[in-house]
Amino acid sequence: MGNLIWHEYARYVAITASIYGIWSGFWGLFYRKFFWDFVGGVMRDPGGFQAPPSAAIFVTLIIRAPIIQIITMIIAMFMVALDYPLPLFKALAIHRSLPLRVIVLVLQASFAILYYQGTNAAIWSLIAAGCYTRAIMLGETMAEAKENRGKGGRA
Amino acid sequence: MGETWFQREFLTGRRLAFNVIFYGLHFFFFGYGWHSQATNTRLAGLNSLGFSVWTSRGAGLVLAFDGGLILIPMLRNIIRVVRPKVQFLFPADENIWFHRQVAYSMAFWSMVHTTAHYVNFINVERTQIRKQSAQMIHYTQPGGITGHFMLLIMMLIYTTAHHKIRNQCFEAFWYTHHLAFFFMIGIYTHATGCFVRDSVNPDLIATFPFYSTRHCLGYLSWRFIIWPGILYFGERVYREYRARRATRLSKVLVHPSGAMELRIVKPSFKYTAGQWLFIQVPELSSFQWHPFTITSAPEDPYVSIHIRQVGDFTKALGDRLGVGPSVVAAMTTAAMKGSERKDVYTGSRGDFVEIDSSTSALGLPAVRIDGPYGAPAEDVFNCEVAILIGAGIGVTPFASILKHIWYRQKKGNLGTLRRVEFFWVCRDAPSFGWFQSLLQEVEAAQADPNFLRINVYLTQKIGEDMLWNIAVNDAGAEYDPLTLLRTRTMFGRPDWMTIYGRMHQVIESGQYLPGSKSQLKTKVGTYFCGPGVLAKAIKEACVHHSSSSVDFSFAKEHF
Numbered sequence: 001m002g003n004l005i006w007h008e009y010a011r012y013v014a015i016t017a018s019i020y021g022i023w024s025g026f027w028g029l030f031y032r033k034f035f036w037d038f039v040g041g042v043m044r045d046p047g048g049f050q051a052p053p054s055a056a057i058f059v060t061l062i063i064r065a066p067i068i069q070i071i072t073m074i075i076a077m078f079m080v081a082l083d084y085p086l087p088l089f090k091a092l093a094i095h096r097s098l099p100l101r102v103i104v105l106v107l108q109a110s111f112a113i114l115y116y117q118g119t120n121a122a123i124w125s126l127i128a129a130g131c132y133t134r135a136i137m138l139g140e141t142m143a144e145a146k147e148n149r150g151k152g153g154r155a
Numbered sequence: 156m157g158e159t160w161f162q163r164e165f166l167t168g169r170r171l172a173f174n175v176i177f178y179g180l181h182f183f184f185f186g187y188g189w190h191s192q193a194t195n196t197r198l199a200g201l202n203s204l205g206f207s208v209w210t211s212r213g214a215g216l217v218l219a220f221d222g223g224l225i226l227i228p229m230l231r232n233i234i235r236v237v238r239p240k241v242q243f244l245f246p247a248d249e250n251i252w253f254h255r256q257v258a259y260s261m262a263f264w265s266m267v268h269t270t271a272h273y274v275n276f277i278n279v280e281r282t283q284i285r286k287q288s289a290q291m292i293h294y295t296q297p298g299g300i301t302g303h304f305m306l307l308i309m310m311l312i313y314t315t316a317h318h319k320i321r322n323q324c325f326e327a328f329w330y331t332h333h334l335a336f337f338f339m340i341g342i343y344t345h346a347t348g349c350f351v352r353d354s355v356n357p358d359l360i361a362t363f364p365f366y367s368t369r370h371c372l373g374y375l376s377w378r379f380i381i382w383p384g385i386l387y388f389g390e391r392v393y394r395e396y397r398a399r400r401a402t403r404l405s406k407v408l409v410h411p412s413g414a415m416e417l418r419i420v421k422p423s424f425k426y427t428a429g430q431w432l433f434i435q436v437p438e439l440s441s442f443q444w445h446p447f448t449i450t451s452a453p454e455d456p457y458v459s460i461h462i463r464q465v466g467d468f469t470k471a472l473g474d475r476l477g478v479g480p481s482v483v484a485a486m487t488t489a490a491m492k493g494s495e496r497k498d499v500y501t502g503s504r505g506d507f508v509e510i511d512s513s514t515s516a517l518g519l520p521a522v523r524i525d526g527p528y529g530a531p532a533e534d535v536f537n538c539e540v541a542i543l544i545g546a547g548i549g550v551t552p553f554a555s556i557l558k559h560i561w562y563r564q565k566k567g568n569l570g571t572l573r574r575v576e577f578f579w580v581c582r583d584a585p586s587f588g589w590f591q592s593l594l595q596e597v598e599a600a601q602a603d604p605n606f607l608r609i610n611v612y613l614t615q616k617i618g619e620d621m622l623w624n625i626a627v628n629d630a631g632a633e634y635d636p637l638t639l640l641r642t643r644t645m646f647g648r649p650d651w652m653t654i655y656g657r658m659h660q661v662i663e664s665g666q667y668l669p670g671s672k673s674q675l676k677t678k679v680g681t682y683f684c685g686p687g688v689l690a691k692a693i694k695e696a697c698v699h700h701s702s703s704s705v706d707f708s709f710a711k712e713h714f
């Protein structure tokens with residue numbers, strides 16, 4: 001019973017997850033840690049886990065320079081802008097694309113899962129992506145914003 | 156137009172008091188938590204982590220406070236009992252509003268607390284003041300596990316509680332909110348891992364609460380905040396027990412306008428006019444409880460509710476009772492037609508139809524009711540003048556109240572109530588036919604023409620035909636052509652400022668209540684049920700026209 005419109009629900013989850021993504025990426029700039037460093041890593045006292053040489057690329061991209069954190073923040077900001085939405089996006093047709101959101105959210109999750117602060121943001125992003133997928137499966141479509149109505153394909 | 160955020164939050168006395176006390180307490184707890192951590196010499200090891208640990212401990216104490224508060228506004232039965240005694244102090248009917256304020260604050264402090272802990276744990280790992288990795292603290296220790304689960308549950312609960320989701324799928328909101336059970340378990344056990352300690356390893360013991368307070372130096376806040384949780388759990392058990400007491404659906408009536416009236420007999424169910432209940436039909440769903448306003452008066456031998464088939468649940472219920480949407484749709488069209496060729500002299504619009512349960516193989520379904528729950532309209536009899544305003548479907552509680560007033564009037568026991576002004580604002584009168592027939596009864600029974608005045612406002616745009624119909628039929632007819640009441644229907648939206656201004660004038664000049672002494676303050680209670688925009692306009696009018704001699708009070712009912 002009840003008639004949940006999945007993409008409207010997914011929107012709230014996506015916004016929450018993405019804002020968490022921005023926040024986690026921001027803290028990731030200052031406290032840099034590769035989340036999966038316990039896999040084959042050595043514990044130093046003091047110093048904590050040191051990732052194994054096989055994970056050198058992540059050490060470069062997360063600890064030497066916070067590239068992955070910054071990428072996550074950019075993706076998450078884009079996601080918030082897309083979903084909130086930013087007035088600019090409202091008029092665009094991609095604003096109404098549900099598959100795009102699934103892709104962006106999965107991408108966001110796969111970046112966020114790599115650094116220490118991003119795990120919850122990653123899990124929540126996957127939940128949001130799941131809800132959007134469910135919306136696509138049910139054939140839901142997003143209505144055009146009011147200002148675009150009647151513009152016939154130009155929106 | 157409208158007030159600014161600053162005016163609303165800081166320039167109204169009650170709201171200012173709330174803000175100062177509520178947020179003041181939050182900052183006090185934060186400060187105290189911070190201070191007691193930072194100055195505790197036994198926790199010198201943890202304090203070497205610096206600001207982050209002070210912040211997390213402060214925010215943790217605030218969250219414990221919020222966790223203790225969050226369930227209090229949901230103790231519906233206790234609130235119903237205490238509300239007459241505490242009404243003067245704070246608006247007990249705004250419990251959901253308070254619940255939301257606590258939740259917002261909880262979300263904010265969770266963010267602070269979690270962020271601080273992310274910093275704590277990475278620093279524990281780097282400095283190795285405990286021989287652990289950050290991941291171990293996050294995902295293998297009770298504090299971390301319960302914390303992450305609580306965050307996930309909060310995310311699910313907050314997102315499904317958005318008013319848009321609640322409106323489109325109440326079930327999603329309703330079921331998800333029950334995750335709160337696990338949330339509360341999480342909050343009470345959050346500290347069992349003994350993170351805050353002065354020993355190297357957690358001092359865990361075999362007996363409850365499974366850690367020793369000699370070395371585990373948390374705030375032990377669960378000892379204080381578990382009580383609302385226990386009370387709430389007890390209340391839910393009690394509600395379940397009460398709902399299972401003998402209840403019988405005795406009659407189903409279908410009104411020509413399409414509303415179903417369920418008459419339920421439950422001897423153990425005691426209520427006052429204007430209250431509401433939860434109904435459950437186990438055959439349709441054994442988990443869902445749906446709120447409805449009671450439309451019978453306490454004096455009636457049964458409890459009745461009127462249900463219009465608009466939602467999923469109500470349509471399914473209609474189908475089950477053999478009066479599915481199609482049947483009712485046919486009846487409604489007939490009734491609508493009837494409203495155009497009505498018999499002006501008898502003033503009747505066709506009677507309701509009783510559903511004969513013997514014809515259907517299934518019989519009437521079992522029902523359970525839970526309640527009653529409070530509503531401000533109980534206080535009608537404490538004022539001298541009651542202004543009852545129902546907008547749209549919001550008239551339903553007034554059915555009970557008007558009936559009740561009518562019973563009391565018959566017994567000559569009206570308390571201080573001297574006059575009743577009833578306003579009914581609706582878009583199209585025919586769809587509320589059942590209410591009209593009730594109003595007719597009440598109106599016809601009036602001995603004193605001045606006691607009850609009914610004002611019907613129709614806000615719907617009327618077509619040319621209807622205009623002519625009204626213009627021709629209305630002149631000189633005994634009954635109003637639209638509502639079939641003696642009272643004339645007015646068109647357009649009521650202008651509350653003028654209405655209240657006029658009320659104020661006539662009360663002050665003594666014309667309204669003959670014999671009332673002008674040095675005494677006249678209490679005029681407004682009881683409103685309907686959409687928020689209207690509530691605001693009426694409240695403004697109330698406040699604007701209150702003076703030393705006339706006191707306009709305002710109460711709003713919630714669905």
